[in-house]
Structure formats: C-alpha cells, structure tokens
Amino acid sequence: MRQCGKTYLLKKFGETHYGDIAYFNFEGNNALQARFEDDLDVKRIITELGILRKKVIEPHKTLIIFDEIQFCNPALTSLKYFSENAPEYHIVCAGSLLGIALSKPLSFPVGKVEFLTLRPMSFHEFLLANEEDMLCEYLSSLSPTERLSDLMTQKLENYLKTYYITGGMPEAVATWIETKDIERLEAVQQKIIDSYELDFAKHAPSKDFPKLTAIWHSIPGQLAKENSKFIFSQVKKGLRAKDLEDALEWLISAGMVIKVMKIEKPFFPLSAYADQKYFKLYMADIGLLRKMSRLPAAAILEKSAVYREFKGALTENYALSELVNLYADPPFYWKSGNTAEVDFIIQNDMDIVPIEVKSEHNERARSLSEYRKRYNPTVSVVTSMKDAGGNHVPLYMLWQLKRIIKKNQKDYRLSYE
Numbered sequence: 201m202r203q204c205g206k207t208y209l210l211k212k213f214g215e216t217h218y219g220d221i222a223y224f225n226f227e228g229n230n231a232l233q234a235r236f237e238d239d240l241d242v243k244r245i246i247t248e249l250g251i252l253r254k255k256v257i258e259p260h261k262t263l264i265i266f267d268e269i270q271f272c273n274p275a276l277t278s279l280k281y282f283s284e285n286a287p288e289y290h291i292v293c294a295g296s297l298l299g300i301a302l303s304k305p306l307s308f309p310v311g312k313v314e315f316l317t318l319r320p321m322s323f324h325e326f327l328l329a330n331e332e333d334m335l336c337e338y339l340s341s342l343s344p345t346e347r348l349s350d351l352m353t354q355k356l357e358n359y360l361k362t363y364y365i366t367g368g369m370p371e372a373v374a375t376w377i378e379t380k381d382i383e384r385l386e387a388v389q390q391k392i393i394d395s396y397e398l399d400f401a402k403h404a405p406s407k408d409f410p411k412l413t414a415i416w417h418s419i420p421g422q423l424a425k426e427n428s429k430f431i432f433s434q435v436k437k438g439l440r441a442k443d444l445e446d447a448l449e450w451l452i453s454a455g456m457v458i459k460v461m462k463i464e465k466p467f468f469p470l471s472a473y474a475d476q477k478y479f480k481l482y483m484a485d486i487g488l489l490r491k492m493s494r495l496p497a498a499a500i501l502e503k504s505a506v507y508r509e510f511k512g513a514l515t516e517n518y519a520l521s522e523l524v525n526l527y528a529d530p531p532f533y534w535k536s537g538n539t540a541e542v543d544f545i546i547q548n549d550m551d552i553v554p555i556e557v558k559s560e561h562n563e564r565a566r567s568l569s570e571y572r573k574r575y576n577p578t579v580s581v582v583t584s585m586k587d588a589g590g591n592h593v594p595l596y597m598l599w600q601l602k603r604i605i606k607k608n609q610k611d612y613r614l615s616y617e
Contacts, residue, residue, distance in 0.1 A: 222264045323360065365497045404447075525599070
C-alpha cells in the first residue's frame, strides 16, 4: 500500500546495517531507466549506476535501493540476474503492488525475490510511535485474563479513540504527534486520499478510472448501512457487478481495500466455503475511512449521539485491520440466513475462531451464541471496550490476540483432562 513509509524504512535499514546506501527512484527518471534498456548485464548496470551517482557501489557494503520499481519493467526483470549472477550486491526494492501487477515485466523474477507487504501502522505500533514502549511491555507481560486498573484502561481507551481519528498512515501519525492539530492532520489525510486517486489515473486504463473512483468513494456509505454487504448497483446507477469487478480487483491488489467474504459453514479450508459474490468491503486504514466519511474527530472524542450509527462500522474496520496485521490474510464472516451474523471468522493454527465486534462496553453477542450452539468452537472471542475476562478481549488488546487464544486453548484442554 502506498504512503506507508516504505522508502523511509528502507533508508533507515540501510543506515543501520550498511556503510553506504545507493538510492535510485525510477519514477520520471529516464536516465536511470535507460541503464536497463540495452541488456541486463548486471556488471555493466552496477558500473553505470555507480557513475550515475558519482560513487562506486561496493559488494556487501552498499545497500542498493530501487524505489518505484514498477516504472521500469527491465529493472524488475534484472532482479533475477542479480540474484543468479551477482548475489554479492544487496538490493531492496519498493513499489506499488498495483503498479507492479500492471507493469507486466519481461520475465518476473519468480523465486528470486522475497516479498514483504507494508501496511498502515497497527494500534500497537501507534502506541510505540507515542513512546509508550513501557506500556506495551507491561501489556505483553500480563496474563491474558488479568484486569487492568481503571487509570490504565482509560489511558488505552483514549489512545484508541485517537487512533480512530489518525489511523495508521505514518505521515498522519507523525503530524498528529508533532502538532496535535486536527486541521493539519486532516490536510495530510486528504493529501494521501488525493494521491491514491492520482494513482488510479496513472496505473489504470482511462476507461476504468471512473469505476475505480466510484467504488473507492462508495465504501464508507456501504459500510454505514445496517446490512453492510457490498452491493455493486449502489456504486453508480446503471453499473452492474460485471462492469466493476475488474476495477475492484485492482483496488484489492493495491492493498487499498480489504474484501471479507461470507461463509455459511466454518470448516477447513475456509476458502472452500466462501461465497465469492457475497462480501463486505473495508478500507485498509481507519483514519482514511473516517476522513472520507466526513466524520468529525470531535464526534469520536465526545461520544456524540449522531456518531452512534457509524461507530459499529468504524470499530469493525479497526478490528479487521488488526486481524490482517496479525494473520496477513483477510478473515471471513459468518451469516446464517437472516438470523445470525458473526463479524469475523479466522483460522488460528488448527482452530477456527469466531470473533464478534462491539463498539462500546456491550458484551451481549447473540449471533456468537447462536454460532456456539451450532458448532461448539474450542475458542470464541468477543471484543469491545469492556475489560478482559473469559472469552472477552478489549479492543485495545487485539494485537495480543494470538497469545490470548493460545491461553484459552490451553485452558480448554485442561478442562477436559
């Protein structure tokens, strides 16, 4: 996903672990792209890159950074030859998933490149950005069912509300930490949203640009509905699923939206029981969702009554982001006719775990109770602002979910021994 701090992290990694960094950005750099056009002789390329930056690139000592690599197909292809013929040169690359998918390199370096996906900052990372290292260490040391003091709970709830406002985009978080100025924060968020729409125009065929923007702008409204199933006909009058499916897949491939499909039976493998046509669509960053929804920050901080309807959608989107950060792949959700619906179903090792999300301190979970009656899961989870206890996980502790599930699994086994 763009604007998540890829370039910053690569440069920081180079500064920490290498004596030298050779940084090259392919976007709009014809002289750089020309180095890869004649052939893919890696020795020649290395020599010419050194000349271009006016400094020799040394094997094992210089970290080579190729930024916006999707703008140069031959450079993508060259990674295969660097891996095979010159492994002494260490290369890291950054680029848009959507751009790479659409760039169609001459020969993609399958098996020669390790992919890492960078997402918006999780709530745990947000706490660390606010210099709450000791707090995070303390929370990590607690027993999963240990209750926090009222003072600690209030502190975490306040941080979580702030995270709902800022989201996890690094520039937005940094702006808030430095200024505490809502107007400056929202200006950064709007700049990011605008840059995404410019990406649509840059990477997509011109005929698909209106479809991409229409889907992108429809997400907040569709999530706000009581039945938040994504409906193609509500994106734009006259457009049907077949008209929009390609554009939707581009947004998913770019990491900008997350698709959560419905299942009716929670069995292995979950994907085999997914309904491809029945799904919900969420945004990758809760702060951008809030901004695009035009939800004032004050509504979150002041518990406004007019925010109550959308609060569930915003909280679901937050919980989803935390789950994707933990498990990489999107979860599913369970729905049985019109009688019951559990927000998320995840696979945690050999357990299929249902998770019901509540936005306040409410722990009543009727749909989850129905699910338990039918399938008797080893572990089930309710998450809300309520403190820890039993199968309940506070929203601000979702980043500890794997550890909590492991503890619950152990308790379940002991109860049957």
